[in-house]
Amino acid sequence: MDINSTLLGQMIAFGLFVWFCKAFVWPLIMEVIEERQTIIADGLAAASKGSRALEEAEQERVVIVDAARGQAREIVDQANGRGTSIVDEARVAAESERERILASAKAEVEQEVSRAREELRGQVASIAIAGAEKIVSKEIDAASHKELLDNLAAQI
């Protein structure tokens, strides 16, 4: 158990192994691990950024949906108003159309009535004359009584 040159051999071996580790082992491992640490850190940062963006999007969504809902309500209101006004207009139009049709029908009827009266008047005259002719036959001169009969017919 005495001290001998094994000591020196061990010191040399130690130096060589440390040198080897420093030159060929440590830097290679460190490089990969640090790269991975960077990737993980970046990934976590991206994830938190993503979740923040999601939060913002969520808020934006609420705003947009609210706006859309308001707009939709407005459109529906507008449509309702429009519908009411169309119905009103249609009612007014229909009303006036009815009046017009009614009026024209009435006018036609009156026209028809007056025409029938004219016709009737003419016929009454001729019927009266024919009747009178039959009744008085020869006693009555058609020509001399025509004026009288015409006056009679005009009074009908």
Next chain:
Amino acid sequence: MSSSADGAKTASQYIEHHLQNHQACLGPDGWLWSTESNPIACSGNFWAVNVDSMFWTVLLGVTFCALFFKVAKSMTLENPGKLQTFVEVVYDFVATSVRETFHGDSKLIAPLALTIVCWIFLMNLMDLIPVDLIPEIAMLLGIPYMKIVPSTDVNITFGLSLSIFALILFYSLKNKGVGGFIVGELMMNPLNPKELGMPKVFWPFVMAFNFVLELVALLAKPLSLSLRLFGNMYAGELMFILIALLFGSILVSAIGPVYGFIGVILHIAWAIFHILVVTLQAYIFMMLTIVYLSQAHESH
């Protein structure tokens, strides 16, 4: 007990055999090797080499370097395999220890710490291999002595701690300057005559007193570092050898099997406990290295 053919070794011979390094040295008549008849042929010769310690320490160091280099070379960013994950765990453990303890700026300290913790762990781990297995195989190959746990050899532990001591001195001188280190660090602590407001006349005495104290503290660093590791592993190894003696008595006496059974129980218990010691000693060595080198980088 050693199952060598004669089977006539006494307990003390068995223990001595296990504690003997296989040595080689260049004698006046050529190379001298330890032999069973003269195990200490090289005793007292500084240029002797403990061949077994050297062999195992280099083998384990190469194992560490090869394993880590293989993984480091084929590191993948995504989907690391089990081996890579293991290496990364060790890397992370060492990197965290260095980051938390070492406050200087050095590219050497982290790989140094990694090498120390892995290498010493592997050396200590050799203690868990049954004490007779490899020496008996070596015996068949004609090698009479084979200590397979390098950290039970003071040369190995001092080799480590003296290297670290050299780094401590180097970094202290580099970062604090010769005056800053020798005067500022070794002479103005722990009693600082300036802060204590002493008259100039007393300064040399106080500084000399400080110097003695600090020098002892400085020299105690490599000494404690290596002897702590050596002591723990040597004691552990000795325990395994003593427990192995119990197995040897199985065939010797009628009550042998009882000893054998006790031996098995003791061996399991000690081996499990020793896993802790193996890991702890490697960790302590690494942490103290980091602490000492951190102190060498700090200025007062």
